[in-house]
Amino acid sequence: MLTEDYERKKLFRVVSSHGNIIPFPVEKIKPNVQENGVVEFTEKEINTMPKHIRKLLIIEKKRCRIRQHSNKKGYEIRLRRDGYDISASGVTVELAKENFIKKLKIAKPNENIGEVIIPKTFNAFAMFYFENFRKELVAEKTFYNDLSRYKNYIYPAFKERPLLKITPADCKKLIDSIKKKGLGKTADEVYSLLNVTFKCAINHSIIDKNPLDTILHIKHEKQSGVALTKEEDSILYAELINPAHPEKYRKAIAIALFCGLRPNEYYKIVDYKPPFIIAENSKRKNKKVEYKRIPVIDALKPILIDGIGKLPTEKYLRDFLKKILPNHTLKDLRKTFNTRCKEFGVSDHARKHFMGHSLGALDGTYTELTDEYLLKEAEKLNKWLTEFPKSSPKT
Numbered sequence: 603m604l605t606e607d608y609e610r611k612k613l614f615r616v617v618s619s620h621g622n623i624i625p626f627p628v629e630k631i632k633p634n635v636q637e638n639g640v641v642e643f644t645e646k647e648i649n650t651m652p653k654h655i656r657k658l659l660i661i662e663k664k665r666c667r668i669r670q671h672s673n674k675k676g677y678e679i680r681l682r683r684d685g686y687d688i689s690a691s692g693v694t695v696e697l698a699k700e701n702f703i704k705k706l707k708i709a710k711p712n713e714n715i716g717e718v719i720i721p722k723t724f725n726a727f728a729m730f731y732f733e734n735f736r737k738e739l740v741a742e743k744t745f746y747n748d749l750s751r752y753k754n755y756i757y758p759a760f761k762e763r764p765l766l767k768i769t770p771a772d773c774k775k776l777i778d779s780i781k782k783k784g785l786g787k788t789a790d791e792v793y794s795l796l797n798v799t800f801k802c803a804i805n806h807s808i809i810d811k812n813p814l815d816t817i818l819h820i821k822h823e824k825q826s827g828v829a830l831t832k833e834e835d836s837i838l839y840a841e842l843i844n845p846a847h848p849e850k851y852r853k854a855i856a857i858a859l860f861c862g863l864r865p866n867e868y869y870k871i872v873d874y875k876p877p878f879i880i881a882e883n884s885k886r887k888n889k890k891v892e893y894k895r896i897p898v899i900d901a902l903k904p905i906l907i908d909g910i911g912k913l914p915t916e917k918y919l920r921d922f923l924k925k926i927l928p929n930h931t932l933k934d935l936r937k938t939f940n941t942r943c944k945e946f947g948v949s950d951h952a953r954k955h956f957m958g959h960s961l962g963a964l965d966g967t968y969t970e971l972t973d974e975y976l977l978k979e980a981e982k983l984n985k986w987l988t989e990f991p992k993s994s995p996k997t
Contacts, residue, residue, distance in 0.1 A: 640668070679691075686709055688706060724764070728799050732749060755792050773796060832989060837993050854914055861881070861896045899987075
């Protein structure tokens with residue numbers, strides 16, 4: 603006889619999702635219904651289903667959705683996959699499952715079995731958009747950040763409301779509520795996510811007009827980073843060569859300052875072969891993988907004498923920097939590098955390569971910067987060390 607634990611593991615293997623997207627919860631209903639809205643079927647129940655449906659659930663790991671009716675008096679189970687559109691309801695989850703299995707036995711797929719069925723409720727359509735379109739448009743980190751914003755701000759406002767019933771007033775209420783919390787940047791991001799979702803719904807003929815078209819949304823004023831002064835340069839550098847601090851923190855901050863890397867690029871360093879640090883450029887919208895070759899200048903060499911090693915996460919680096927320069931962020935180090943490149947006369951082509959900026963369509967196609975050229979331009983940054991005012995580390 604199978605143990606209870608073994609049965610649980612088998613059950614999880616059948617219903618758990620290993621797809622490319624994590625669905626967000628519908629209303630929390632019963633303990634025997636997963637929070638992500640996927641209904642649980644026992645092995646016995648699955649064995650009563652037609653073979654082609656069993657193949658969908660077990661081999662292809664397709665999912666049957668369950669939701670509680672808005673009146674809280676029943677449940678609906680639905681399967682929309684491979685031409686099937688099966689829906690059954692019941693006063694309890696058990697009755698809904700029983701009715702669902704009955705419908706499975708007589709269900710036939712649409713004539714065009716490959717036809718994609720487009721959801722018409724907000725949450726279902728948003729997940730359809732994320733999984734089929736947004737994932738291909740943005741970087742992986744951006745994708746999951748967008749999903750998090752969707753879960754925290756957008757989903758609670760609309761849930762499974764029909765797209766046709768969402769009004770401009772509904773959208774304005776949501777955006778205004780976020781702004782009132784002082785989250786201007788979040789309001790911009792939520793507005794943008796709503797906009798692309800509604801545009802996708804228009805392109806799929808679900809709605810005719812974008813509810814956001816009648817809303818006046820003024821973007822919050824983005825605060826730009828502030829470059830370090832020469833005095834702050836000196837204060838920071840004194841701490842970077844101070845062995846009292848953990849070596850990995852000193853290395854990470856020094857690389858940020860003297861290489862101009864974005865915070866999410868500290869962990870995209872693929873090689874360190876003096877005189878170059880080679881890092882992946884994280885800002886390529888076409889998802890083409892590109893690498894930056896950044897020469898190691900004189901100020902950085904003694905800090906990396908033993909190589910780079912594993913660097914701390916952004917959170918710990920932010921805290922470390924705040925202890926030294928309370929009024930600055932990690933992004934300010936990147937702005938400082940860009941500023942010093944301009945001050946010391948580094949050519950625009952070399953500076954853009956170091957920063958990971960586009961050279962423009964024409965230059966990007968026909969220009970290949972040599973190692974010799976990049977090293978020659980980077981030598982100008984060695985003035986950086988000679989112009990540090992003298993400063994001592996904090997005690």
